[in-house]
Amino acid sequence: MTTEKKEQEKVDIHPNKEGYEPDEITAISPWKDAFRRLRKNRLSMTGFFIIVFFIIVGIFAPLLTSHGIDDQELVNRLQPPSSEHWFGTDDLGRDILTRIAYGARISLLVGFIAVTGALIFGTLLGIIAGYFGKWVDMVISRIFDILLAFPSILLAIAIVAILGPSLQNALVAIAIINIPIFGRLVRSKVLSLREEEFVMAAKAQGLKNGRIIFHHILPNSLAPIIVQATLGFGTAILEAAALGFLGLGAKQPTPEWGYMLSNARDFIQLAPWTLVFPGISIMLVVLGFNLIGDGLRDALDPKMKN
Amino acid sequence: MDEVVLELKDLHTHFFTDSGEIPAVDGVSLKLHKGEVVGIVGESGSGKSVTSLSIMHLIPKPPGKLVSGEILFKSEDISSASEKKMRKVRGNEIAMIFQEPMTSLDPLFTIGNQIIEGIRLHEKVSKKEAKARAIKMLELVGIPRADEVVDEFPHQLSGGMRQRVMIAMAMALNPEVLIADEPTTALDVTIQAQILDLMRSLNKEKETSILLITHDLGVVSEMCDRVVVMYSGQVVEEGTVREIIKDPQHPYTKGLIRSLPNLHKKEQSLYSIPGTVMRPKKDFVGCRFASRCEFAFDRCFQESPELYSLDNDRQSRCFLHDEGKGVEEFADTNIRS
Numbered sequence: 001m002t003t004e005k006k007e008q009e010k011v012d013i014h015p016n017k018e019g020y021e022p023d024e025i026t027a028i029s030p031w032k033d034a035f036r037r038l039r040k041n042r043l044s045m046t047g048f049f050i051i052v053f054f055i056i057v058g059i060f061a062p063l064l065t066s067h068g069i070d071d072q073e074l075v076n077r078l079q080p081p082s083s084e085h086w087f088g089t090d091d092l093g094r095d096i097l098t099r100i101a102y103g104a105r106i107s108l109l110v111g112f113i114a115v116t117g118a119l120i121f122g123t124l125l126g127i128i129a130g131y132f133g134k135w136v137d138m139v140i141s142r143i144f145d146i147l148l149a150f151p152s153i154l155l156a157i158a159i160v161a162i163l164g165p166s167l168q169n170a171l172v173a174i175a176i177i178n179i180p181i182f183g184r185l186v187r188s189k190v191l192s193l194r195e196e197e198f199v200m201a202a203k204a205q206g207l208k209n210g211r212i213i214f215h216h217i218l219p220n221s222l223a224p225i226i227v228q229a230t231l232g233f234g235t236a237i238l239e240a241a242a243l244g245f246l247g248l249g250a251k252q253p254t255p256e257w258g259y260m261l262s263n264a265r266d267f268i269q270l271a272p273w274t275l276v277f278p279g280i281s282i283m284l285v286v287l288g289f290n291l292i293g294d295g296l297r298d299a300l301d302p303k304m305k306n
Numbered sequence: 307m308d309e310v311v312l313e314l315k316d317l318h319t320h321f322f323t324d325s326g327e328i329p330a331v332d333g334v335s336l337k338l339h340k341g342e343v344v345g346i347v348g349e350s351g352s353g354k355s356v357t358s359l360s361i362m363h364l365i366p367k368p369p370g371k372l373v374s375g376e377i378l379f380k381s382e383d384i385s386s387a388s389e390k391k392m393r394k395v396r397g398n399e400i401a402m403i404f405q406e407p408m409t410s411l412d413p414l415f416t417i418g419n420q421i422i423e424g425i426r427l428h429e430k431v432s433k434k435e436a437k438a439r440a441i442k443m444l445e446l447v448g449i450p451r452a453d454e455v456v457d458e459f460p461h462q463l464s465g466g467m468r469q470r471v472m473i474a475m476a477m478a479l480n481p482e483v484l485i486a487d488e489p490t491t492a493l494d495v496t497i498q499a500q501i502l503d504l505m506r507s508l509n510k511e512k513e514t515s516i517l518l519i520t521h522d523l524g525v526v527s528e529m530c531d532r533v534v535v536m537y538s539g540q541v542v543e544e545g546t547v548r549e550i551i552k553d554p555q556h557p558y559t560k561g562l563i564r565s566l567p568n569l570h571k572k573e574q575s576l577y578s579i580p581g582t583v584m585r586p587k588k589d590f591v592g593c594r595f596a597s598r599c600e601f602a603f604d605r606c607f608q609e610s611p612e613l614y615s616l617d618n619d620r621q622s623r624c625f626l627h628d629e630g631k632g633v634e635e636f637a638d639t640n641i642r643s
Binding site for chain 2: 134
């Protein structure tokens with residue numbers, strides 16, 4: 001670096017009286033501020049890129065490979081990775097890379113839909129319980145407690161068993177078991193926000209309950225919801241994979257990663273690649289979401305920064 | 307005096323808790339005239355904040371409940387008004403500012419948005435007009451570069467600035483009554499004086515009546531026309547500022563004034579009233595201050611004193627007035643002998 005440049009920097013850091021314009025301070029929204037902090041977090045940006053990578057793979061799957069998800073080449077069963085089949089082939093001679101690429105669509109969509117469903121219902125119930133309290137809170141909280149009393153995967157199995165095994169029903173089940181997680185989170189946040197003076201001040205201005213809830217309480221409880229949603233993405237994908245593995249989710253020939261694992265189980269010694277690649281994909285996506293989630297938590301809660 | 311804007315008649319607000327019913331406001335009556343500043347003074351737990359929240363119907367219920375009494379706003383009883391009616395009153399006719407300016411603004415919205423929200427709620431004006439008015443209000447409360455501050459977020463302002471914003475927000479709709487619940491408690495002394503000046507000038511300019519709730523007698527003497535002293539949910543003394551400060555009638559008020567630091571006397575330590583405020587109890591018999599009162603005699607523990615009306619519209623809740631003597635004389639003859 002030349003001395004000239006260094007000089008330049010110095011001036012920037014310590015502006016002289018003429019150069020310093022206090023009036024130029026621009027408004028910094030707390031959201032923008034959080035986003036800036038997130039961008040500085042290397043780990044969560046890594047997570048972000050992992051997810052972006054899988055999204056791109058999912059979207060451009062047809063361009064990435066010339067095989068179809070159900071192109072069976074029975075002569076090429078259980079082939080190890082080669083230049084033709086990068087990730088090898090499975091027991092029906094299907095290209096694993098192709099199936100993983102198309103599977104990315106399913107897994108990400110599963111995560112998105114399940115989390116969105118759980119988020120919407122959980123947040124609504126949580127807000128109602130927290131804001132109105134009394135018997136409403138009593139009823140909703142007990143429902144959450146009942147849902148949480150079961151191990152989540154057991155509950156999901158029970159729900160799928162009632163609805164019948166299919167990918168859609170697995171989605172519904174995953175959404176339902178995640179509702180109380182969002183609900184309780186939102187409820188506790190609303191309970192503390194309800195006592196905040198700005199809510200009292202908003203009431204003293206004559207605002208309606210609905211407006212206070214959606215304009216003041218909801219935006220202020222958004223931070224933990226976003227964090228939970230990101231982390232929930234990972235869990236939802238894992239749960240979908242687990243249901244797929246148990247044969248309660250996707251059916252043949254859907255290339256769902258969990259279901260691929262389940263199929264590969266029989267060839268674990270004969271053809272480990274059938275198991276390794278879907279497994280690594282699940283791990284990477286879940287890791288990606290968890291990294292983003294952790295980063296978001298730090299970025300949205302400046303008090304935890306140090 | 308001008309017309310009465312706000313009047314409380316025998317207001318009772320009780321809290322129903324697991325450990326029984328607590329009459330936090332126990333028969334409070336007071337009047338607020340147009341353009342007048344009335345102070346409500348008392349220790350923590352004396353019921354002054356609950357009184358103000360009762361007027362706005364902002365008592366959290368349960369456990370709180372307005373049990374009986376009337377709240378006359380411009381001679382209309384709003385004590386049992388519907389929530390819908392109260393929403394029209396709040397902000398528009400009776401505005402309120404709170405103790406903690408740091409937390410009274412929503413951290414996620416700009417200053418302007420929060421003022422505009424209130425204006426647009428009660429009046430049909432365009433966003434642009436509302437914003438122009440918000441800027442005007444911010445200028446009025448003495449915020450420099452108001453046109454920029456309007457787009458800033460609460461965390462970018464200091465405590466004093468935020469309290470000014472709160473006042474601007476409260477005054478934006480030209481309310482008849484401004485209830486200020488310890489508006490300067492959380493601010494340092496110099497800022498305190500500025501905020502009080504500001505409120506005083508708004509009161510003069512716009513003829514807004516102010517109900518000032520505080521425990522600071524210094525603030526009261528600077529701001530108020532009349533003072534209501536509260537103790538354990540009841541009014542114990544009422545009068546003009548001058549009278550209360552110069553010639554307190556109730557032993558509690560006397561104690562409060564004695565516990566103020568005095569510039570002209572050299573004192574080793576400040577006086578403090580012994581004991582703590584009695585938690586309001588239901589069906590309590592006797593004077594609530596008796597256990598801490600240096601003038602207390604038998605009757606104080608056996609009967610509950612009523613408010614005695616004295617000269618010049620003054621009131622005091624003490625049996626000493628029955629004895630036909632002021633506190634001073636009584637003290638001289640009975641206690642210090």
